[in-house]
Amino acid sequence: MKKKIKIKIFSFPNLSKREKTIFYIAFVFIFLAILDNFFISPIFSKIKNLNREISDTELKIKNSLKILSQKDRILNEAKKYSTFLISTKTEEEEITSLLQEIESIANKSQLYIVDMKPLPANIESSYIKKYLITLNSEGKMENIVDFIYSIENSNQLLVVEKYQITLKSKETNTAQLAITISKTVIP
Numbered sequence: 741m742k743k744k745i746k747i748k749i750f751s752f753p754n755l756s757k758r759e760k761t762i763f764y765i766a767f768v769f770i771f772l773a774i775l776d777n778f779f780i781s782p783i784f785s786k787i788k789n790l791n792r793e794i795s796d797t798e799l800k801i802k803n804s805l806k807i808l809s810q811k812d813r814i815l816n817e818a819k820k821y822s823t824f825l826i827s828t829k830t831e832e833e834e835i836t837s838l839l840q841e842i843e844s845i846a847n848k849s850q851l852y853i854v855d856m857k858p859l860p861a862n863i864e865s866s867y868i869k870k871y872l873i874t875l876n877s878e879g880k881m882e883n884i885v886d887f888i889y890s891i892e893n894s895n896q897l898l899v900v901e902k903y904q905i906t907l908k909s910k911e912t913n914t915a916q917l918a919i920t921i922s923k924t925v926i927p
Contacts, residue, residue: 831861831871834871834923834925835858835861835871835873838858838871838873838896838898838921838923839856839858839873841894841896841898842856842873842875842891842898842921843856845887845890845891845894846875846877846887848890849879849883849884849886849887849890850879850880850883851877851878851879851883851884851887851917852877852878852879853875853876853877854876854877854878854916855874855875855876856873856874856875856876857873857874858871858872858873859871859872859873859874859920860872867926868924868925868926869924869925869926870922870923870924870925871922871923871925872901872920872921872922873920873921873922873923874918874919874920875917875918875919875920875921876916876917876918876919877916877917877919878908878914878915878916878917879914879915879917880912880913880914880915881905881913881915884905884915884917887917888900888903888919891921896923897923897924897925898921898922898923899921899922899923899924900919900920900921901920901921901922902919902920903917903918903919903920904917904918904919905917906918
């Protein structure tokens with residue numbers, strides 16, 4: 741006759757039923773703790789890190805999309821100011837161009853130019869060069885105001901540095917204008 745061999749795992753004949761129950765419950769808790777420490781926690785930690793990386797990448801993509809959506813506006817602004825940023829003219833050509841621009845604005849404003857002289861260029865930094873022109877002219881008060889306004893709103897970087905207006909004749913409303921105008925160039 742064959743004998744059946746029974747293998748009893750975790751069979752403790754010496755323990756009472758209550759002790760066996762406590763042992764099995766303790767074993768389950770220890771098994772779950774080991775399972776948590778070596779399998780579940782690392783998986784959830786990895787998932788948490790991946791979610792953080794995904795949210796960081798999404799934020800970077802949103803910022804990039806915002807910049808890309810403004811690309812055309814940025815390029816248009818760059819084109820608008822590109823004429824100020826690149827100067828391929830020599831100093832003499834730049835001064836001549838400035839004198840012509842001021843003379844053109846004076847003629848449009850109906851000012852009579854008495855004297856116009858360039859001053860030495862000021863190099864404010866390695867990025868900024870400033871050309872100065874002194875101008876003495878005569879004209880009606882409204883023409884002088886129009887001239888100053890046109891200088892300040894020129895498509896070049898022209899600025900009225902200082903000016904002095906003296907009344908020449910009360911009867912004809914004629915005044916004399918002594919003005920210093922600068923043009924800023926970024927070489």
